[in-house]
Amino acid sequence: MTTEATEVTVEELATLMKKGAGVTVDPHDLEARVDTTFAEFGLDSLGLLGIVGELENRYGRSLPTDAERCKSPRAFLDLVNGALRTGA
């Protein structure tokens, strides 16, 4: 198990989508549709890039370049949390 400090939750992602890109999405809805594309939630590629930047600043480390290319919340969270766990 990972600790709270090194895992980005669906709820946090929803907050970041709102703060960084102005996309309002209910965390429960995001959880239920975690394989839906970011585009369908209204998040564009620059918006996702901003979220990556915010997380990199928060955790003080770089994330894989593929992070900003993830198409869905699940793909993004899997990649980011995997990287945070391994310290990549």
Next chain:
Amino acid sequence: MSADRTRRAAVTGIGVVAPNGLHTDTYWKSVKEGLNVLDRITREGCGHLPLQVAGEVRGFDPSALIEETFLVQTDRFTHFAMAAAAAALDDAGLSTGAADSPYSVGVVTAAGSGGGEFGQRELQKLWGQGSRFVGPYQSIAWFYAASTGQISIHNGFKGPCSVVASDEAGGLDAVAHAARAVRRGTDVVVVGAAEAPLAPYSMVCQLGYAELSTDEDPARAYRPFTSAACGFVPAEGGAVLVLEDADRAQSRDATVRATVAGHAATFTGASRWDESRAGLAHAIRGALDEAGCAPEEIDVVFADAMGIREADTAEALALTDALGPHGTRVPVTAPKAGIGRSYCGAPLLDIAAAVMAMEHGQIPPTPGVFDVCHDIDLVAATARPAQLRTALVLSRGLMGSNAALVLRRGPGSLAQNDKENS
């Protein structure tokens, strides 16, 4: 160019966001009354700068007009443009996307600057916190093309899109560019300009302009064509028009508010106001020629009115150079004396005022100007009733551009005009 001369570009929608009105109708009422809304600048972080008076857009709430996903990635100048575009499309009866195809609608904006406020915020993060703290929307928000992009994305318009960056007079050039697109076959072009130059960084950029008025008295800061002329004051805001093939407009029962009949532009060098006389006169002749319009047909001139003696003299003389004796007889007005110059937005606001002047048969006055020291018939103090069929709009930029645009009254305006003046 194989522009189809039988296609005419009609104005079927107008949207305004201006210091003297957040809606087209309130703007016209303020312009007609000759309100002077120039005032002390209250925008955050600007109080210490040696530019104290401007035309501020106040009470504008972008969050009530624009979706949050667009708000976070756009500057105030784009907020103005998007709000004005929505109003113009609504006025034209196209707010629900009545276009036959997304490719039949284009977008053109003019810009003299860009997103200065947004850009300053991000650059302060750059040198305050580091490059990792600059948001990615900085890459698009500051850019002078942002308003064209966001209007097209927001409305799904995929027709010809462009940005005209040719100084303040580029506002007229953009309308001419849009009219050409319509004549070449694009059904509808959303065209306009809005600027937001009242933010600390943007204001510092303007402080070097010799023509900038730094008079701290709002009643005295911008008095073009008078012996007390001491420069111009900047302003926020602008206007957006819906230009449309006139036949198409009539076939869908849209009101043709005016048609764009002619335009020409010249360049005579930065702040060479003496030389702008010949440049402006040449532009006027070119616009009349394209419109097939005799000098005597011009019923009103919306002047550039730079507000410094040398430039005002050049403009007054250019009118006589191009129009002959009619140049001293034709009524001239400069509503911008009451609202300031919103750079590329200024000529768009003048077009909006000219169209409504023709519709209402009223020449709006030049606020705060009484002691005219040039040989022109400047409309001062109060609006002047007049039958107006053709209007000439002039614009110059600090960097040397000069442009003239001829507008013809729409066919629907005649009855209203006659009724109001009977």
